[in-house]
Amino acid sequence: MNRLSYCRFIFYILCFLLYACTDDKEVFQADKGYVQFKVYKSESYVKNETSRASGNVLDSLYEANKVKVVLRSNDYDFSQTLMLHAYDEQSAEYGLRSDKLELQTGEYTVVGFYLYDRAEKEPIFAGIPSEKTTFTIVSGGLVVQDLLVDAIGRGLVKFELIKNIQSRGASDSDPYPFSDINKVDIKIQNMDTKKTQEFKSLKVTYVEDFDDRGIGYRTSVGRIDTLVTAEAGNYKILSYAAYNRTELLQYFNDEVLGEATFTVTDNKQTDAKVPVTIMETAANIKDYYNLRTLWEELGGPNWSYVGESYPKGTNWDFDNKDIDMWGDQPGVSLDKNGRVIGLSIGDFNPTGIVPAVIGEFEELQSLALGTHNDKLRPGENPLADLKGGLTPAVLEKLRSDYMDNFALRDSRQDWDVQMQRCMVEAGQPAIKKSIVQPKDIIHGDLTNGITGIDKAIGNLKKLEVLYIANSPITSLPESLGDLKSCTDLEIYNCPRLTAFPDQLAEMENLTQLNMAMNPQLAAAFPEGIKTLAEGKAGESLQILYLGYNNIASLPTEVSKMKTLGKIDLIYNKLTALPAFGKDVNLVQGTFDYNEIARIEKDADGYFCGMDDVESLSFSHNELTEFPDIFDAKSIYIMASIDFSYNEITEVTTDKGINTNNLSLAGNALKTFPKDLFTSGSPLTVLNLSGNQIEEITNDDIKGEKTYMMTSLDLSNNRLKKLPDDMNGTYMPHLYGIDISGNQFSAFPWGLANISYLNTLIMRNQRDDDGNRVYKEWPTNIGNHKGLRALLLGGNDIGKVPETERLSYLINTLDVSDNPSIVLNVSSVCPYIKAGMYLLIYDTTQDIRGCDYLTLE
Known part of the structure; x- marks a missing residue:
């Protein structure tokens, strides 16, 4: 019916x-x-x-x-x-x-x-x-x-994904992190009526939580907030399909799901657990077992983190979390499938020999067993967490870090602080302060206890970056030569390493090699560098860091490294530099703090190719002549060349130098280097401080590119005056000049004709007997519309005429250490009170017109 x-x-x-x-x-x-x-x-x-x-x-x-x-x-x-x-x-x-x-x-x-x-x-x-x-x-x-x-009963069902970890004997599955599940399809069956029902594209939210297995135990679930409707009855889960945002991750049916049942009651909500299968034989889980083995064999229970990326004392944890979360350890980087791609463990103080299990990390791209940053700049390690893998940006940061922060010296650091500020205001890049000073480097100061590496490391076919640093390691395995994908290798401050690792020459894709801070290998370096240059690595090497090694000589074979672009040789014992040759286009080279007295050239007159040079630095050496290796007419302008603190007595060059920034500070120049100007060198920043220059003539500064000068340091010479032509006609863009520590008795009024002049420093004018020779106040200097800083400290200026009114435009004024000065500052007192005017003075001086100042 x-x-x-x-x-x-x-x-x-x-x-x-x-x-x-x-x-x-x-x-x-x-x-x-x-x-x-x-x-x-x-x-x-x-x-x-x-x-x-x-x-x-x-x-x-x-x-x-x-x-x-x-x-x-x-x-x-x-x-x-x-x-x-x-x-x-x-x-x-x-x-x-x-x-x-x-x-x-x-x-x-x-x-x-x-x-x-x-x-x-x-x-x-x-x-x-x-x-x-x-x-x-x-x-x-x-x-x-x-x-x-009498109506059909229906209830609401709320699903939750839980982990179903299967034993090692189960069949393999593709690796993926449980946290990667973004949506899921779930199929259920009414065990009474045998009807099936499928729910598609349920949104999943990954949640880490604690469960009842003990305080602090970490587990996770996939929460589904969507409520679905089902007829009242007893159900089992037939299958599920898990997806990330774009593709299927896993499908399983009831053969594996087992007793995944639940009961739906009319007009009530039922919570149903969907067991998502995690296979211990999956590749990512195998990686996590290998992590535990590595940790145990390197003294893991005693690890204690000392860097700054994680809390002090942090260690790895395997006992208080689900196995699929074992990869979530500090210093471990995972890819989208949960595979281990990066290990940075030097900061945890591992001890012993890196075991053979290291060779089982099939996807490992980066291994850091300590880095050059460990002591001097802890926490700044881009290898600590490779969230996006070894991207070009990460590699660029790795390769420039040592040169930019530990080797390369910005010669503008030698300038007066006000002149540094002036140069930046004039549009130059910020002045970078060197992090490392000789007193900071202690050879043999270790941060870990790694004594060796198993030869299985040679199995890492995808390893691109290998860093070994601050370690008591005694030898390196021959299998390093098998690392065909390795591009970046650091062997830094390993004081017990007894032989140069010649196997590095077989690394056919080696791009960067940092072997700084290994002076115990000083005698072995010349032959070792020759082996590198003649091997496969010599054809690919672009960056070579060899500072702090007491190297006495470089082999001429460096000319075979045709791709070399950056080299650092600071703090060695080189007495001469061989020619790299025309075909080696250096981009950056640091040769500071050696004993270099000679720079060789090849048969074509080249020290190195000059097409790509950004900076070369030869400071703190024993050069007596300005090397004839440059040409003002070369293709590209070099950013910076530094010959400061040598013993150069004169600059003689017909070809000039094609650079914007040149430092000859701290040499023994007695005459102004006029050849730099007459040869057409495009100088904008020139440091001649700390020499013995007595005179500059009008002819000395005349050249087709003299107008480009913006910053000039003539401090601490023996000048009594400046040429009349050092004015707005020949140097119209001069922004700052420092003539402190000379013998000026009169104000250089030619400079006042330069409308762009922003900073004039004229401190401490003394004759040969040490007497103060500058005594006059530059009357009406306040009429200069561009001047912002006037530094006249350390002279013998007396009473400034009452008719002289200070200009608020000159907002930095130094009159300190002028014992007899009498100065009325009433015209700028409101600006002093407002913090808009910096007056540098002594409290014992006769400064009038501003009660705001502290005076005795």
């Missing part, structure tokens, strides 16, 4: 029982009250005292739009039709509420009821109470009467 026929049958029975059934007849008394009917599913109803339903089964209560209730009062039967309400289909599952029905006071019995859908043609459900169901109306009161309907 179909649903409609069944409803008709029940309807005829009810009509037979009701001898006076009507919707319209008035039977009410004077006092009235209200009744409201609520329709519930019998499956989820729990009140025992109410009536039960009798009739066919509805698919959903939401189908019902109206209820017709048949009531009996005082042996009189009547019916009333009322609208039913629910907020939406889901809320209808929890019950429907009728309109309120107004009735006379008294007792009523529910004889039966009918439910209609929105079409209202035939009832979709007829119900008869299985036992007497009555309610009483009181005057002005409201009675709620429940009606029960």
Whole structure:
């Protein structure tokens, strides 16, 4: 019998029982009250005292739009039709509420009821109470009467992904991190009806949490906030498919899922666990087992982090987290599949021989067993966390770090602080301070206890970066020569290494080699460098750092390193530099702090190719002549050339030098290097401080590119005056000049004609006997519209005329150590108070016109 026929049958029975059934007849008394009917599913109803339903089964209560209730009062039967309400289909599952029905006071019995859908043609459900169901109306009161309907039970299900770690004996699966699951498809089956249901693209949120296995134990789950609806019953999970944002990660069916069951109860929420399979034989899990072995064999239980990337004392943890989270260790980098691609462990003080398990990290790209940063700049290690792998940006940072921060010296550091500020204001790059000074470097100061490396390291086919530093390692395995992918190698401060590792010459893709701070190999370096130059590495090597090694000579074979672009040889014992040759285009070269007295040239007159040079530095050596290795007409302008603190007595060159920044500070020049100007050198920054120059003539500064000069340091020479032509005509862009420590007795007024002049430093003018020779105040200097800093300290200026008013434009004024000065600063006092004017003075001086100043 179909649903409609069944409803008709029940309807005829009810009509037979009701001898006076009507919707319209008035039977009410004077006092009235209200009744409201609520329709519930019998499956989820729990009140025992109410009536039960009798009739066919509805698919959903939401189908019902109206209820017709048949009531009996005082042996009189009547019916009333009322609208039913629910907020939406889901809320209808929890019950429907009728309109309120107004009735006379008294007792009523529910004889039966009918439910209609929105079409209202035939009832979709007829119900008869299985036992007497009555309610009483009181005057002005409201009675709620429940009606029960046989309808399909439904509940809500909230899934959560949990980890199902399978033993090593299970079949392999592709590696991926549990945290990478972004969405999931889940298929379930009703174990009673055998019906299946599938939910697609459920959003997953990875959450790390603690569970009940002990305080601090780390685990994780995949939370799904989406609630899905299922019919009431007992279920099992048939299968799931896990995806990241773009592709399928894993699919598993009930053969592996096992007892993944749950029960759905009508109108209740059920939490169901979906066990996501993690295979111990997956490649990423194998990596994590290998991490534990590596840790154990290098004294892991005693590790204690000393850097700054993680809290002090940090160690690896394997006992308090799920196995798939073992890769989440400080200093360990993982790729998108959870494979280990980076290890940086030098800061944890590992001890012993790196074991053979190191060769099983198939995806390892970077291995750092200490770096040159460990002591002097801890925490600044780009290898500590390779989130994006060894990207070009990371490699660039690695390769420039040692040169930029430990070897390369910015010659502008020698300038007066105000002149440094002036140069930056003029648009030059910021002045970089060298981090390392000789006193900071202690050969043999170790940070780890690694004594050796197993030959299995040669199996690492993808290893690109290998750093070994601050270690008591005694030898290196021959298998290093098998690292065909290795581009960057550091063997820094390994004082117990007894032989130069000739196997490095076989590394066919070696790009950077840092072997600085190994002076115990001083005698072996010349032959070792020759071996490198003649081997496969010599064809690929671009960066070579060899500072602090006491190397006495370089082999001429360095000319075979055609790709060499950066070389550092600071703090060695070189007495001469061989020619690198025309084909070796150095970009940066540092040869400071040696004993170099000679720089060789090849047959074509080249020390090195000059097409790509950015900076060359030969400071603190024993050169007596300015080397004839440059040409002002070469293709590219070099950023910086440094010959400071040598013993150069004169600069003789017909070709000049093609650089913007040249330092000849601290030499023995007695005459101004006029050839630099007359040869057309494009100098913008020139440091001649600390020489013995006595005179500069007008002819000395004339050249086709003299106008480019912006910063000039002539301090600490023996000059008494400047040429008249050092003015706005020949040096129109001069921004700052320092003539301190000379013998000027008169103000160089030619400089005042340079409208761009921003900084003039004229401190400490003394004659040969040490007497102060500069005594005059530069009258009306405040009229200069460009000058911002005037430093006249250490002279013998007396009383400044009362008619002289200081200009607020010159906002830095140094008059300190002028014992007899009398100066009225009232015109700039408001600016001093506002912090907009820097007056450098002595509290014992006679400074007037500003109570804000501290004076004795």
